[in-house]
Amino acid sequence: MHRLRSTFLRSVLQACLALGLAVATQSEAVAQRAPASAVLDAPSVTAAYILNFIRFTEWPAAAGGKPVPATPEAPYVIGVAGNRELLDALIQITEGQRVRGHPLHVINVKSTDDLPACHVAYLAPPGGPYNDTTLRIPDALQALQGIPVLTFSTAPGFTRSGGVVQLFQEGQHLRFEIAADTARSLGLTIHSRLLALARPAPAP
Amino acid sequence: MHQAARYLRLRIHANHLVLGIFPFLAAPYAFAETADKLASLELEKLMELPVETVSGVSKYEQSIRQAPASVTVLTAADIRNYGWRTLSDALRTAPGFHIRNDRFYEYVGNRGYTRAYDYNSRTLVLINGHRINDPIYQLGAIGTDFLLDPDLIERIEIIRGPGSSVYGSSAFYGAVNIIPKKGRDLAGGQAALALGSSPDTKGRVSYGDRTPSGVEYLISATVADSHGESDFALPDSWRTATGRPDAKISSEDGTRQQQLYAHASYRGFETEAAYGRREKDVLPNVYNTYPGAHAADTRAYWLARASGHVQPDATLEAKTSIDYYDYDGHFMPEGYGFHRFHPTASSVSLNHELRYHQTFTDGHSLLLGTEIQNNLRLKTTGKDLDDPSQSLMPVNVSSSYVSPFAQFDYQLLDPLRISLGGRYDSYSTGEDRFTPRTGLIWDATSATTLKLLYGESFRVPNLEERYPTEPGSSANPNLRPEINRSWELVAEHQLSPTWSADAHVYHTQSFGLIINYANSTDYTTTGTELGLNSYLTNGILIRTSGTWQNTRDESTDSHAADSPHLLGKVNFSAPVYSDWLRASTELQYVSKRDDFTGSELGEYLTANLTLRAAPLWRSWSASISLYNIADAHWSEATNASRITTPPRSAVLRITRDF
Incomplete structure (x- = not known):
C-alpha cells in the first residue's frame, strides 16, 4: 500500500521534474517573460x-x-x-x-x-x-x-x-x-x- | 508599518531558505543590492514603488510562502512574550513537534518520530548555520544543555522535513537554525535576573554596540542554578541490590549552567565564540542508577567568516570553525551491578565551508558550495571504578567528510518556480550518500501558494552506535546510514489582511533506522498539519495549529512508540493594559501514546501564562511566567520507563538596559 503510493508520487514528481527541465532549457524567451518578482520590503x-x-x-x-x-x-x-x-x-x-x-x-x-x-x-x-x-x-x-x-x-x-x-x-x-x-x-x-x-x- | 517591515523582511529571509543559504548570510547581500538601488532613487520615484499591502498586519507565517520547506519562524519577541526558558519551550509551540523531557535531556518528537536513546540525532540544531550536533552522539541540544542563553536569540527558524541536501547528516526529520542577537540589538548593556523555580536563579549580563565605523560587537555571560524536584522514588532494584531499603535522596534533579557568547563583525568579516557547560543531577529512577548520579555536557566553538562580492551579482563566502564537545558522567547504574561507572566523551572538530552564490536576472539563482569536516579527536571511555575489568575499551579515533552541494532555483513562469538541490557526502568511515531535494512552488493566486516538495535525507551512524557503551552490546561493523524520503504538499492561503491559513499533507518513509545498534527498523509516517494565524491591528497575535499523524513501525507492524496521533497548539498574545502590559498564553495538547515499553501514556493539555510589563519603570522591564497553570499531571516516556512532568511553577524576570 505504502509502496504503491510512493511509486505513484515518485512518478508524479518525475513528470514534474521532466516538465520543469524541458521548460527551463527550452528558451530564453520564457525566462525573459518572467518578470523578476519585485518584492519590495x-x-x-x-x-x-x-x-x-x-x-x-x-x-x-x-x-x-x-x-x-x-x-x-x-x-x-x-x-x-x-x-x-x-x-x-x-x-x-x-x-x-x-x-x-x-x-x-x-x-x-x-x-x-x-x-x-x-x-x-x-x-x-x-x-x-x-x-x-x-x-x-x-x-x-x-x-x-x-x-x-x-x-x-x-x-x-x-x-x-x-x-x-x-x-x-x-x-x-x-x-x-x-x-x-x-x-x-x-x-x-x-x-x-x-x-x-x-x-x-x-x-x- | 513596523509590522509591515517585519512581514517583508522575513519574506526575504525565507527566499534565501529556498536557496539553501542560511538567511543571515545571504540576506545582507540581497539587501545590499536592493539598498544600493533604493538609495539612488528620488522620492518621487520611491512613491511610485508598490510596497506590499499590509495595513498594519504582520503575517510571518505567510511571509515564508516562498520556501520549499515547512518553515516556522519564531522571534526574540515570542521568547520574551511567552517566557520561553529553553529552546525546547519554543519547539513545543511549533506544528508537528512534541517534546519529552526525562530531566537529563530533552528529546524532539518531530512529525511522529522519536526514539528511546535518540539524542536528537535526527534533528539538526544550528547556530547561524553552524552545526551544533556533536560528532560523538550527534546530540541536538534543545534543553538546558544548549549553549546559548535563549535571551540572546533573535530568531528561531524551524524547518520540518528532510534538510540533508543542504545540511548533510542529521537533518533527517528537520533542522532548527538559531540566529543570535548582534551588537545593534543591545546598543548598550543589559542585565537580567530570573527568580523562581526552574531556573531557581538565573543571571545574565550582556554588552554590545555598533560603532560609527561599522564595527559591531556583543559579549554576554549567563549563570543559572536550579534545585529541581526532590521527591522521587529510588529504583527498587537498587534497594534490593544494595540492601538499603530505607535510603533517602537529597538532591537528584538539580541543574547548573554557565554560558558565554561573543560576536564581532566588521564589513564582510565576522567572528563568533560560544561556550556552554551544563551540569545535571540525573534522576536515579529514570536511569536506574544510584542516587547522586550527575553528568556534565560542555560545548564550545569558535568560528570566523569572510564574505564579499566577486561580481555585482555574485558573492563568495568562506567559513572556518573549531568545535569542542565534552561529556563527563558519574553513575552507579544497575547495568554495571551498581558499580561506580564513569563514562566520558570528548571531540575536537575543524569545519571549513566555501559557498558561491549567484543571482541571475529573472529571479534565477545558483548556489555552489563545499563543506569539509575533520573530526581530529573522537574519544570515549567508560571506567568501572569498582571493577576495572568491566571497563569499556577506550575508543580514540578520527574521521572526516567532504561534501559538495549545489542548488538551482529557476523561475519557470511568473507564478511558478522550481528548486533543485543536492548534496554529496563522502565519509572517511566509508559512507557515501547523495541526497536530492526538489520543490515546485506555484503562486496560484495573489493570496494562495501551493508547493509540492520531495526530499531525501540521511544520518550516518554516530560514534556511540559504532562503539556501544551499553552493557552487553558489541560493535556492529555492518551499520549503514539511515535513509529518509519525504513527499509533501503544502497550501498557504491569505484569508484576509489579518488572517492566514496553511495546510500540509506529508508522507515519509525511513529505512534502516538504527535501534539497538543495528539498522533494524523502518518507519512510515503519514500526516497532516493545519495552521491558522493572525496578527490583528490592535496588537493581538494568534498562532494555532493542529496535527494528525500516523507513524508505523514497519518492522513490527505496529504503531510507533511515543508517537501521538493528535497535537494541538494555541499561542495567544494580547495587550491588556495600555500599551505596556501584555498577556501571552499558550495551550498544548498531546494525545495518548505508548511509552517505549508498550504501555499507554495518557493524553494531556497544559497551559502557560506570561504577563510582561515593558517598561515597568524607565529602562526596567519585568515579566512573570506561570508554567503548567492548572498543575496538570501527566507522564512522558523515558528510555526505560516513564516520568511525571514538572508541577506548576513560576518565574519572575527583571531586565534593565543600561
Whole structure:
C-alpha cells in the first residue's frame, strides 16, 4: 500500500521534474517573460524615504545645542526605536552614503537619553508584540522638545502630538504627512519639494 | 508599518531558505543590492514603488510562502512574550513537534518520530548555520544543555522535513537554525535576573554596540542554578541490590549552567565564540542508577567568516570553525551491578565551508558550495571504578567528510518556480550518500501558494552506535546510514489582511533506522498539519495549529512508540493594559501514546501564562511566567520507563538596559 503510493508520487514528481527541465532549457524567451518578482520590503523603502528626507532637510547651525555635524567626518545620526527590521535596512542603505559630505550613523535607540544626539529619530508605535523598546512616543517627544530632530513614526496622530513626519500606507504605496509648523519651530528647513509631495494622513 | 517591515523582511529571509543559504548570510547581500538601488532613487520615484499591502498586519507565517520547506519562524519577541526558558519551550509551540523531557535531556518528537536513546540525532540544531550536533552522539541540544542563553536569540527558524541536501547528516526529520542577537540589538548593556523555580536563579549580563565605523560587537555571560524536584522514588532494584531499603535522596534533579557568547563583525568579516557547560543531577529512577548520579555536557566553538562580492551579482563566502564537545558522567547504574561507572566523551572538530552564490536576472539563482569536516579527536571511555575489568575499551579515533552541494532555483513562469538541490557526502568511515531535494512552488493566486516538495535525507551512524557503551552490546561493523524520503504538499492561503491559513499533507518513509545498534527498523509516517494565524491591528497575535499523524513501525507492524496521533497548539498574545502590559498564553495538547515499553501514556493539555510589563519603570522591564497553570499531571516516556512532568511553577524576570 505504502509502496504503491510512493511509486505513484515518485512518478508524479518525475513528470514534474521532466516538465520543469524541458521548460527551463527550452528558451530564453520564457525566462525573459518572467518578470523578476519585485518584492519590495517596507523597511527598505522606509529607509530610502528617510535617506531622501536627510538629503532635503537642513539642520540649524548649532541651534538648540544640536549642531549639524560639526566636522566633515562627523556623521548624521539616525536613531531607530523599536523596529529591528528598519534598523537593519537603514544600516544597509546608509553604508558608504554621504549627505553634504557627512557619513551617516544608525543607532538603536534604547532610551530617551539617546535621542538628543540624533538628527533623525524613528519612533515605532508602541504596544505591538514586536516592539521591544521601553521607550514611549510621548516621552520621546517630550525629551526632544525644542531640539531640532527630524522625527518619524507610523503612529496615528503623530504629527498632531509634536512629531514631524508621519508615515502611512495608502493602498500599495508609502505616503507621508509633514507637520511643517513643527519643523519650522524646531529650526528644521524641509525642502519645498518634500512639502509638495506630502499629503494628509487619514484620521486615526 | 513596523509590522509591515517585519512581514517583508522575513519574506526575504525565507527566499534565501529556498536557496539553501542560511538567511543571515545571504540576506545582507540581497539587501545590499536592493539598498544600493533604493538609495539612488528620488522620492518621487520611491512613491511610485508598490510596497506590499499590509495595513498594519504582520503575517510571518505567510511571509515564508516562498520556501520549499515547512518553515516556522519564531522571534526574540515570542521568547520574551511567552517566557520561553529553553529552546525546547519554543519547539513545543511549533506544528508537528512534541517534546519529552526525562530531566537529563530533552528529546524532539518531530512529525511522529522519536526514539528511546535518540539524542536528537535526527534533528539538526544550528547556530547561524553552524552545526551544533556533536560528532560523538550527534546530540541536538534543545534543553538546558544548549549553549546559548535563549535571551540572546533573535530568531528561531524551524524547518520540518528532510534538510540533508543542504545540511548533510542529521537533518533527517528537520533542522532548527538559531540566529543570535548582534551588537545593534543591545546598543548598550543589559542585565537580567530570573527568580523562581526552574531556573531557581538565573543571571545574565550582556554588552554590545555598533560603532560609527561599522564595527559591531556583543559579549554576554549567563549563570543559572536550579534545585529541581526532590521527591522521587529510588529504583527498587537498587534497594534490593544494595540492601538499603530505607535510603533517602537529597538532591537528584538539580541543574547548573554557565554560558558565554561573543560576536564581532566588521564589513564582510565576522567572528563568533560560544561556550556552554551544563551540569545535571540525573534522576536515579529514570536511569536506574544510584542516587547522586550527575553528568556534565560542555560545548564550545569558535568560528570566523569572510564574505564579499566577486561580481555585482555574485558573492563568495568562506567559513572556518573549531568545535569542542565534552561529556563527563558519574553513575552507579544497575547495568554495571551498581558499580561506580564513569563514562566520558570528548571531540575536537575543524569545519571549513566555501559557498558561491549567484543571482541571475529573472529571479534565477545558483548556489555552489563545499563543506569539509575533520573530526581530529573522537574519544570515549567508560571506567568501572569498582571493577576495572568491566571497563569499556577506550575508543580514540578520527574521521572526516567532504561534501559538495549545489542548488538551482529557476523561475519557470511568473507564478511558478522550481528548486533543485543536492548534496554529496563522502565519509572517511566509508559512507557515501547523495541526497536530492526538489520543490515546485506555484503562486496560484495573489493570496494562495501551493508547493509540492520531495526530499531525501540521511544520518550516518554516530560514534556511540559504532562503539556501544551499553552493557552487553558489541560493535556492529555492518551499520549503514539511515535513509529518509519525504513527499509533501503544502497550501498557504491569505484569508484576509489579518488572517492566514496553511495546510500540509506529508508522507515519509525511513529505512534502516538504527535501534539497538543495528539498522533494524523502518518507519512510515503519514500526516497532516493545519495552521491558522493572525496578527490583528490592535496588537493581538494568534498562532494555532493542529496535527494528525500516523507513524508505523514497519518492522513490527505496529504503531510507533511515543508517537501521538493528535497535537494541538494555541499561542495567544494580547495587550491588556495600555500599551505596556501584555498577556501571552499558550495551550498544548498531546494525545495518548505508548511509552517505549508498550504501555499507554495518557493524553494531556497544559497551559502557560506570561504577563510582561515593558517598561515597568524607565529602562526596567519585568515579566512573570506561570508554567503548567492548572498543575496538570501527566507522564512522558523515558528510555526505560516513564516520568511525571514538572508541577506548576513560576518565574519572575527583571531586565534593565543600561
